[in-house]
Amino acid sequence: MLVFIKRYIASIVLLLSIVISSIEIEMLGKPLSNYINLQLILIYIFKISNPSLNFGRGFFLFLIGIINDVLNGLFFGTTGILYFIVFAVAAFQSSIKLRSIFISEWMSFAASLIFAYLVFFGLEILHNHHLLFSQVSINLVLTLVAYPFLWLLLTKIFIKDAIR
């Protein structure tokens, strides 16, 4: 059981983060998920700190994306596209690095995040939905600020043994 959890820790943590995010944890009158996009940070950190970790060759990532779409009332595939943008950048970054340079990893995360949010904006326009640019910008900045803290927390604790 423990071996199973260790092997699939990335997918399990990502899935749990989606389930838990539906429990209201508020900060300044708004849910915490309004400020930080925890899932995108998790995907990036898991991949960058363990290049052999592939979320079941991408299948679990796709599946978790569908679950998130259902719980958020989004069209199927919306979250999956965002997840795979960040995952692809992390995969590229982890394949070219000779040694870990935190700043370059952080910057490439910023680039992947901006690209993912731009794609999301495009998809929402197709859906005739309005999005608040200010809210998305705050979320983007705070997600970037939260990245180093989560990086420290996760890479030093429990993902080295995860291989799927």
Next chain:
Amino acid sequence: MKFASSENVDVKKNIIIFVIISIILFFIDRSDNKFFKVTRSVINDGIIYTTVILKSPFNFIINTTTSVGNFFTDEKIIAKNKIEDLENEVQKLKNEKTTLLLQIENLKKITGEENYKFKTIQTKVLFYKSNILSETIIINKGSRDGIKSGDPLVKNNLLVGKITEVNFNSSYGVLITNINSRVPVRIGDKNYNAVAVGNPSSNNKINLEFLPKEYSLNEGDYVYTTSIDNIMPDGILVGKIIKDKNENFYVEPLYDFNQIDYLTVVKLGS
């Protein structure tokens, strides 16, 4: 040392494949295909109810932690908080009574009836998710219970939101404060027609669009739904008019959106 293992090449291929599948799924879902709609309803119900089960231990932990925390809190503080809560409750009930009396008066004028002519159904809120991607309420009743897209969500005769999508055993809804919500309303004694739209900068304000060219609103005027084109039943209380420093009028919702646990769906199709 492996620079390009077969698994890594596979993963790169899989990323491209899954992105293409996601894009195809997005466009099929968006196209409102009948067969896909049924499939989606089944998948939605399955995932929603599985997540409810998965979420329950976390809810239990949070509730237990809160209870334990309260146990160690000073009794005086607890008593003080209770008194404050009760005072708030009394004030809230007074307000509710006033608004309900006004609403009944108005309904009598319009329909000569005191109750909605539509059937209602009680529902439990399974999820309320609010993040930058979306704001969604998921309730535990769906098309099998006669719920349809566009049905209003109310509580204590106050409009909370409306249904946006229906599965077999669950439905999605959106709050009236959401920027994507549009509700036809009438305002005050003069019954000005307008459309209430969620305010982008505040969760406690609703904008008014399509007001007549000449209008005179007063602070405190009540705002009700109107049945233009039969997309909403007439006479559900939405909120009251407030004015900001720049002399702009807004609607302040009367419902406390922190208490979304059980809601009533007014079935328009009935």
